[in-house]
Amino acid sequence: MKKYIVAILMVPLISIKLYSQDATISEQDLKLFAAMEDSVSRLKSEKAHYFNQLVVEDSLMNFGKRFLEIKSSNLLSSELIELDVEPLELAAYNALMLKYEEIKKQIKAVKTSLIQEELGVELYNRIKRQLRINPSFKAKYEHVIDEIRDQTI
Numbered sequence: 740m741k742k743y744i745v746a747i748l749m750v751p752l753i754s755i756k757l758y759s760q761d762a763t764i765s766e767q768d769l770k771l772f773a774a775m776e777d778s779v780s781r782l783k784s785e786k787a788h789y790f791n792q793l794v795v796e797d798s799l800m801n802f803g804k805r806f807l808e809i810k811s812s813n814l815l816s817s818e819l820i821e822l823d824v825e826p827l828e829l830a831a832y833n834a835l836m837l838k839y840e841e842i843k844k845q846i847k848a849v850k851t852s853l854i855q856e857e858l859g860v861e862l863y864n865r866i867k868r869q870l871r872i873n874p875s876f877k878a879k880y881e882h883v884i885d886e887i888r889d890q891t892i
Contacts, residue, residue, distance in 0.1 A: 773883045786842045799831040
């Protein structure tokens with residue numbers, strides 16, 4: 740019975756400790772996090788532009804129009820028949836989607852590597868948690884990220 744009482748009494752202490760850990764995010768940590776997020780955001784933008792160029796340059800995709808039509812069909816055979824999608828078009832679409840998945844994996848690998856090597860998973864998670872629950876912390880982050888973006892322009 741004493742174990743249960745002690746355990747119940749420890750819960751507030753544990754939550755106070757967790758809260759204090761969240762509160763110890765330094766300005767430098769926030770800047771590092773913002774720089775990392777900005778870097779990943781720029782990488783996503785570059786890769787999106789690259790992928791869009793692949794779609795537009797594919798002669799079977801009609802400057803991207805056919806790609807969008809096939810994509811909107813959700814690859815349902817009835818809709819593909821209705822759109823009169825040729826096997827070569829479908830093969831080109833599938834090849835582009837494989838490239839898209841490869842790009843997504845590359846971005847995820849870069850972000851994971853940056854988190855682990857530059858920031859640390861624990862700090863990353865603390866910052867993400869504070870961004871969700873603390874509006875003033877989020878405002879501070881947005882100010883820092885705006886400064887970083889202004890410097891890179």
